[in-house]
Amino acid sequence: MTPSKSACITPLQAVRDAVNQVDFNRFRFWFQAIGFVLFVYGGYLAIDLGSRLPFFSCGYNQEGRGGVCYLLPLQHQLGRSWPTLFSAASLAILTGFLVFAAWFIVLNKGWCGFICPLGTLQDWITALRRRLGIRYARYSQGQFAQLTRIKYILLALTILIPLGIGGGWFSRDMSPPFCLICPARMILPIFTGDFSQFTIDFSSKTAMFMTALGMAVTGLFLIGSFVKKRFFCFFCPMSALHYLISRPALLKLKKDGDKCTRCGDCYRVCDMEIKEIADDIKTTDIMTDDCTLCLKCVASCPEPGALKATFVGIPIFESTEAGFIKRMTREHAP
Amino acid sequence: MTTIPIHPAGKPAYNLSRQAREAEIVLDHITDDFDGNPAAMQYFYDLFRRVYIQGEALAHEGKLIGTTCIQAPDELIYAMGGTPVRLCNGSYHYDQIGADFMPAKSCSLVKATLGMLHADNPIPRIGKPDLIVNPTTCDQKKKASAMIEDMGYAVYDLEMPNVKDSEEARLYWQRSVRQFAQKLRQVTGRKLTKKNLKAAMARTSRAQAAFRTLHNFRKASPALMLGKDVFLVTNAFFFDDIERWIAAVEKLNAELAQRQADGYQAAQRRAPRILFTGSPPVFPNLKLPLLIEEAGGVVVADETCSANRMLYDMTAVDEWLLHDMVDGLADKYLKPCTCPIFTRNDDRRRRLLELAASFGVDGVVYQAFAGCQVYEMEQKSVAAALNAKGIAMLYIETDYSPDDHGQLTTRIEAFLESIKTRKRKRA
C-alpha cells in the first residue's frame, strides 16, 4: 500500500509497479536460460547472429552456436602478418569492431548479467552449491583491489600476443591465445556433445603448453565458480573491453545517492562484491568495471528510486519499497 | 534539580505510585487534550495504561533478553526462542534514582534505565531478564555495563565498532554478532538454525513493513495523525508482543487509509510540519513532541532510535544459508545506522535532508539530553547542513525533569511562529 499515489493510477504507472515488483530472481533465471539455449543450441535452428557478439557465445561450439564471440575473430584478424595488417584490407578490423560495439551498446554489460552462456553457467554452478548448503567465498578488500586488475592484463595479452604472432615473434601455435585458455572453448561444446576440445595438442611444445594451460584454467573455472560467485567474470578480458567502451551504452545503472541510506543491502547480494554500489553516493552512473549489470542490486534495494536501470534515459526497472517487501516476503516463505 | 531521596528497599507502593502518576499525567494528556485521536490508537492507550499505570506484568516466551540499544539483533533472540525487551527508560522518577550511579551531568535515559533496573518493582513489569545485552555504543552506556552487573544481572557487552565506514569495522561487527549468537545459544540452550532464523526474520520484517506503511502515511499533507501517537506506537514495540503489535499497527494503517480517502485533517493545513531528531523520546518522556503539537505544530517524521531508526531499515539476504543471513543482519544493524556515536555523521545529515524533502518538512527540532555529548557535538554540523537547504532547526538541550516546561514552551512557540511567518511570506 503506497498511500501517496493511491488516488489515481495511470496504466503506465500500473505497468511500472508490476515490473518493479516482479519476482526478479525467477525472471532473470528464465531470461538467462533462454539466452543459453539461443546461443548454445541456436545453430540447430539456423540462428546465426554473426561473429561480433560481445559475450562468450563460443565459436568452437561449431554445431550449436547461435553466433560467435568477438574475441575469436579479433585475435585472428590481429594475428595477420604485419604487411597485411597495415594494409587497407585491415579496414575490416575497424568495421568488425564497430559491429561489436553496436551490439554491445544496446545492453551494455547486461550481456553478462542476462545473456552470456558462460556467465549463466557460473550462476547454475552457484545454484548447485547453494542447494548443497555450502557457503560461498569472498575476497578480502585487499585481494579484490589486486585481482580486479587481472582482466585488463588478460585483455592486453589477448591483443598483443596476436600482434606478436603476426610479427613473427611468437609461434602460430599460440593462436588464438585467449581462446586456447578460455574455459568456454572446452565447456560450451560439451553441451552439444562435442568433447573434442578436451585434448592436449602434442604437435609442438607451444601447442602442448597452451592446451594444457587451457585444461588447467577450465579446471580452475569449475572449482572456482563452485566456491565463488561469478568467479571467472572477475578475470574476463571481455568484461574489461566492455568497460572501456561503456560510456555511450543505452542500458545504464543509475544511483541517486540522496535516497541511499548506505544500508548495504545491494552490496550483500552483489555477486561481484562491488562495494561502491552501496558506499558511493556521489556517482550517478554507478556501473563499475566488474559489474555484470545483473540488476540484483536494484531488486534488493528498499529505498524508492535509489537504484534504477534506465534504457536511453527511461527508467525500466527501479528500486521500490513495495517491490523489496514483496520479494523478501516471497523469500521468507518457509 | 531537586533530588528525591531514594526510598529504602521494601517500599514498592511508594515507588509504583510516583512512577505511575508521572505516566498517568502524560497518558491522560495524550488521550484527552488532543482532538481526532485515531480509534485504533485505543489499543496503545490501553496498553500503556495497563503496563505503566496499573503495573500489569508482561508475559514473555522463553528466555527474556533485555537490550539497551537498537543494535542488539532482535531476530537472533526470537530465533532462539527468546523474547527481546528494550530496557531504555523514559521516566523522570527512575532518572532520579539512577542519578546515584552517574556523574551529575549525564544522560537522563541512561540514568533512568539504571534507576529502573535498580528499583525493587520496576515498571514496566517485565520480570528479571535472563540476560541484558549492552552494545558498546556511547561512553555512558559502556560504563553502565559494570553497574548493571553489580546490581545482580547477567550482562553481555555486544562489542560494536565506533567507525562504521571501513571494511574492518564491518567484519569486526559481523564477528561480534556471531559471538552474540553463540552467547544466546548458551543462555537459551537452543541452536540457531536456518529455519528458526528465517522465521524470526520474516516476523521482524512484517513489523518493519507495517511501520513503513505508517511512516508513509505521514507524508500526507495535511497530516492524518499526530506524531505523539506515533511515538507511542513505536515505544510499544519496546515491550509489546510483536504479533499483537503488528496487528494493532495494521489496524491503525487501515484507519489512516480510510482517513486519507475521506480527506481527513488531523492538523491544520498550515500547521508547521516538524521533523524530530536527536535523543530519543521514550514514554513517559514525550515532553518535546507533545509541546510541539500543543503549540500547533505536527511531528510528521523522526530520526530517532526510539522510532524510525529502530524500525525502518530492512535486511536483504542473497542466499538463505545461516552465514549469509547472520552477516546480512549484522550489516543491517551497522551500515545504515545514523547513531552519533560513530566517527562521521554524513549519513545522519543525508538522512535528515532526505526525510525533510520527502515529508515536506518546514522545520527540524533537535533534542539533546543534557549530558549526551555525542548528540550535543553533532548539533552544529546538522544545523549547518539543514540551514544550507533553507530548513530551520531548533536545538533544545533538556532532560527528563519537568522544570524547563515553561521555558521550552516559549522557545517552541517562537520557533513555530517564525516558520508560519516564513510560510505566509512564501505563499
Ligand code: SF4
Ligand atoms: S564477464 Fe562473465 S558474463 Fe561477461 S562476457 Fe565475461 S564470462 Fe561472459
Ligand code: SF4
Ligand atoms: S540497497 Fe539501496 S539504500 Fe541500501 S546501500 Fe544500496 S543503494 Fe543504498
Ligand code: SF4
Ligand atoms: S553492482 Fe548490481 S548490477 Fe552490478 S554486478 Fe553488482 S548486483 Fe549486479
